[in-house]
Amino acid sequence: MDPNSVVLVTGAARRIGADVARHLHALGCSVVVHYRRSAGDANRLVDALNAARAGSAIAVEADLSQMRECARLVAAATGWKGRLDALVNNASSFYRTPVGAIDERQWSELVDGNLKATLFTSQAAVPPLRESGGAIVNVCDVHTERPLPQFSVYTAAKAGVVALTRALALELAPRVRVNAIAPGSLDWPETGVFSEAERRAGEAAIPLGRLGTGEDVARAVAFLLFGNDYVTGHVLAVDGGASLVSR
Numbered sequence: 001m002d003p004n005s006v007v008l009v010t011g012a013a014r015r016i017g018a019d020v021a022r023h024l025h026a027l028g029c030s031v032v033v034h035y036r037r038s039a040g041d042a043n044r045l046v047d048a049l050n051a052a053r054a055g056s057a058i059a060v061e062a063d064l065s066q067m068r069e070c071a072r073l074v075a076a077a078t079g080w081k082g083r084l085d086a087l088v089n090n091a092s093s094f095y096r097t098p099v100g101a102i103d104e105r106q107w108s109e110l111v112d113g114n115l116k117a118t119l120f121t122s123q124a125a126v127p128p129l130r131e132s133g134g135a136i137v138n139v140c141d142v143h144t145e146r147p148l149p150q151f152s153v154y155t156a157a158k159a160g161v162v163a164l165t166r167a168l169a170l171e172l173a174p175r176v177r178v179n180a181i182a183p184g185s186l187d188w189p190e191t192g193v194f195s196e197a198e199r200r201a202g203e204a205a206i207p208l209g210r211l212g213t214g215e216d217v218a219r220a221v222a223f224l225l226f227g228n229d230y231v232t233g234h235v236l237a238v239d240g241g242a243s244l245v246s247r
């Protein structure tokens with residue numbers, strides 16, 4: 001990896017995105033930590049990264065449901081050191097939408113926060129990534145193949161991200177590679193969206209015997225960004241084998 005590589009990770013203030021940012025930073029990247037509302041967490045993370053290596057991280061706020069905000073974020077990231085080598089589209093919103101009670105606000109929030117954000121952030125990043133010969137990794141979800149009941153809007157949005165990954169991989173080759181990670185169950189959402197019984201059943205169904213971690217995702221992201229430049233359009237399940245089990 002070029003030690004001057006600049007990586008933009010969206011939704012990176014906390015949880016999985018923060019683990020991805022820390023991991024790529026530890027590999028030598030300079031990291032742009034994108035956040036929307038979690039300014040305190042983003043700034044604490046950036047301070048820690050800069051304490052480890054001066055001038056190696058910045059935080060940039062943006063609401064990625066707006067196309068112009070996606071473009072502003074990428075411009076800030078690229079303007080920082082005059083280059084962009086990688087984009088990790090990790091930001092997401094996630095909640096139940098039982099059929100019969102789905103409204104347009106939920107549709108917009110879930111589709112825009114997952115699919116629209118991924119498209120317009122990627123589109124804005126294409127010129128600098130073409131210049132650097134860089135790569136994109138989209139974080140989707142293994143449940144696009146085996147949906148969870150009551151999450152149809154989120155599932156459809158993430159399935160769109162899978163389709164987008166393949167479409168952009170084709171369109172942006174040979175200069176820019178585009179891949180995706182499909183995590184299974186990682187850190188449970190903090191919003192209490194899953195009951196205790198659902199959590200227990202979910203964990204019991206993982207052949208490798210444990211929940212995934214942000215570090216598991218981060219190592220897969222690093223592989224797709226920097227580990228093999230002959231892989232594009234691939235969706236890598238990081239789910240402990242959960243998608244192999246019949247329900």
Ligand SMILES: NC(=O)c1ccc[n+]([C@@H]2O[C@H](COP(=O)([O-])OP(=O)(O)OC[C@H]3O[C@@H](n4cnc5c(N)ncnc54)[C@H](OP(=O)(O)O)[C@@H]3O)[C@@H](O)[C@H]2O)c1
Binds near residue numbers: 039185
């Ligand atoms: N956790 C799991 O078990 C799991 C399983 C499968 C797939 N995944 C995928 O893995 C990724 C990381 O998961 P996670 O649980 O760590 O995600 P998360 O906590 O649900 O969300 C990550 C961040 O996305 C940002 N975000 C949401 N909507 C946004 C918007 N409109 N504009 C800008 N930022 C926005 C939020 O930033 P602020 O806090 O700054 O507002 C949030 O902290 C996601 O893509 C998720 O779908 C997770």
